[in-house]
Amino acid sequence: MEVFLDRRVLWLACRHHVCELVQSALWIFLFTDDQAPDNAAYQAIKDVWQDLDTSPAAPFKKLVFRLPVLLELKNEAVEYLTQVLSENSSQVILRDDYDELARTSLSLLGVVPPGEGIKWMKPGACHKARFMANAIFSNKMLAFQVALEYDRSTVSTLRRFVLFNCLLYVPQSHTSLRQGSERMPQ
Numbered sequence: 001m002e003v004f005l006d007r008r009v010l011w012l013a014c015r016h017h018v019c020e021l022v023q024s025a026l027w028i029f030l031f032t033d034d035q036a037p038d039n040a041a042y043q044a045i046k047d048v049w050q051d052l053d054t055s056p057a058a059p060f061k062k063l064v065f066r067l068p069v070l071l072e073l074k075n076e077a078v079e080y081l082t083q084v085l086s087e088n089s090s091q092v093i094l095r096d097d098y099d100e101l102a103r104t105s106l107s108l109l110g111v112v113p114p115g116e117g118i119k120w121m122k123p124g125a126c127h128k129a130r131f132m133a134n135a136i137f138s139n140k141m142l143a144f145q146v147a148l149e150y151d152r153s154t155v156s157t158l159r160r161f162v163l164f165n166c167l168l169y170v171p172q173s174h175t176s177l178r179q180g181s182e183r184m185p186q
C-alpha cells in the first residue's frame with residue numbers, strides 16, 4: 001500500500017499494460033490521433049495485402065543500425081527474441097499475436113526467426129482497442145514500405161516507432177508476460 005493524495009492506495013499497475021500505454025502514447029505523438037475506432041493506415045494495408053509478395057523469399061526492408069547504443073540494444077533484443085522463439089524455450093509459449101510480433105520484430109532486426117522462419121501473417125483486426133495492432137501493423141508497414149509507396153517523412157517517422165517497438169517494447173512486454181506466468185499457479 002502506498003499513500004497518495006493523503007489516502008492509502010493499492011498500487012496494481014500491470015507492467016504489460018503500462019508498456020502498452022507508453023507505446024500508444026508514442027504512436028499518438030508521432031502520427032497524431034484520430035477519433036475513428038479503426039486506424040485508417042492499418043485498413044489501407046489490409047486492402048492491399050493480397051497484392052503484396054509476402055513469401056519467405058520476398059524482399060522487405062529491415063532496420064539499419066549505426067549508433068553503438070542502438071547496436072547494443074539490437075543485440076540484446078535479438079538474443080532475447082531468439083531465445084523466446086526457440087523450440088526449447090522455457091520462457092513462455094507464444095501464441096497468435098505474441099508469436100507474430102516476436103517473429104516480425106526479429107525479421108526486421110535482420111535475423112531469420114528460429115523454427116518457422118519468416119512468416120508474414122495476413123493482417124487482422126485494425127480496431128484501436130486491439131492493443132497489439134500498433135506494433136504488428138507498424139512492423140508490416142515498415143517492412144513493405146516500398147510496395148505501400150510511403151513518402152520519406154512517413155518512413156522516417158515509422159522507423160522511429162518500429163525502433164522503439166523492436167528494441168524496447170517487444171522485449172519488455174514479452175518479459176512482463178513471462179514473469180507474470182511464473183507467478184501464476186499451475
